Amino acid sequence: MPExxxxxxxxxxxxxxxxxxxxxxxxxxxxxxxxxxxxxxxGKKIIGVRRFAKMLVxxxxxxxxxxxxxxxxxxLIYNGVRNKHTRVITTFEDGDCLCFNDQRIFGWIRVADxxxxxxxxxGPDPIKDLTVGKFEEILKxxxxxxxxxxxxxxxxxxxxxxxxxxxxxxxxxxxxxxANQLSQVKSKGLYLKLLKVLxxxxxxxxxxxxxxxxxxxxxxxxxxxxxxxxxxxxxxLNHCGAKIRKIKLGGRGTFFCPICQV
DNA sequence: TGCCCCCTGCAG
DNA sequence: CTGCAGGGGGCA
Numbered sequence: 001m002p003e004x005x006x007x008x009x010x011x012x013x014x015x016x017x018x019x020x021x022x023x024x025x026x027x028x029x030x031x032x033x034x035x036x037x038x039x040x041x042x043g044k045k046i047i048g049v050r051r052f053a054k055m056l057v058x059x060x061x062x063x064x065x066x067x068x069x070x071x072x073x074x075x076l077i078y079n080g081v082r083n084k085h086t087r088v089i090t091t092f093e094d095g096d097c098l099c100f101n102d103q104r105i106f107g108w109i110r111v112a113d114x115x116x117x118x119x120x121x122x123g124p125d126p127i128k129d130l131t132v133g134k135f136e137e138i139l140k141x142x143x144x145x146x147x148x149x150x151x152x153x154x155x156x157x158x159x160x161x162x163x164x165x166x167x168x169x170x171x172x173x174x175x176x177x178x179a180n181q182l183s184q185v186k187s188k189g190l191y192l193k194l195l196k197v198l199x200x201x202x203x204x205x206x207x208x209x210x211x212x213x214x215x216x217x218x219x220x221x222x223x224x225x226x227x228x229x230x231x232x233x234x235x236x237l238n239h240c241g242a243k244i245r246k247i248k249l250g251g252r253g254t255f256f257c258p259i260c261q262v
Numbered sequence: 263t264g265c266c267c268c269c270t271g272c273a274g
Numbered sequence: 275c276t277g278c279a280g281g282g283g284g285c286a
Binding site for chain 3: 002003006054069070071072073104106107151153160161162163206207208209210211212222229252253
């Protein structure tokens with residue numbers, strides 16, 4: 001599910017909810033969903049919540065860290081009610097808890113002292129350390145379709161299918177355009193639109209087309225504002241008269257306007 | 263640089 | 275029933 005705006009939504013909420021709390025225990029209901037010895041987190045205090053691309057990291061006392069990846073269907077719900085998809089429950093000493101639900105069991109939580117192995121290959125984060133200049137440089141390094149490059153976490157960290165589709169739509173760029181063939185003007189436009197859709201995504205609390213909910217179990221609203229994503233067969237929002245089409249690119253559903261995106 | 267795969271559930 | 279789903283690791 002979740003891309004940068006969804007994880008950022010959780011980071012903002014969880015920072016306020018769990019920093020300062022001490023972990024009492026971690027219950028693992030699905031062994032596949034947890035990596036490492038969960039007892040290492042017991043008795044540790046949460047001193048920070050950070051986001052790396054689509055991953056969350058809880059910094060605990062004594063240098064211990066909990067890294068969390070929600071993959072396609074993960075949820076982190078504060079004081080959530082256990083259900084059939086609940087995989088891990090973190091209980092705090094004050095009685096509150098954090099529920100990790102994950103229908104598809106692709107996501108994971110892992111405990112570690114060193115998370116550099118998980119973060120070192122990530123490219124710059126669009127809303128933290130990506131500049132126009134850097135973005136143009138990145139696009140120039142590849143002749144692959146620009147959408148594929150946008151979603152390549154080693155090139156740019158945090159962009160997934162929804163926001164890649166919508167940024168390309170707003171920028172008027174066909175998803176298959178080789179990244180290194182974009183003009184400087186087009187590249188700059190794409191950079192601006194990418195930031196726009198990501199920031200709107202955070203403002204609207206993320207996209208909840210299917211599974212995503214925030215730390216309070218509430219749905220986000222991006223799905224009410226999709227520009228091209230999930231709109232195949234519907235009128236292009238630019239009123240050009242064309243309908244949004246859906247193709248497959250790199251195995252992922254790809255939505256675009258055949259008139260507006262060249 | 264592309265495919266297949268990890269899983270479960272839901273729409274067509 | 276088949277195919278598809280906000281991700282990404284591993285393999286040829």
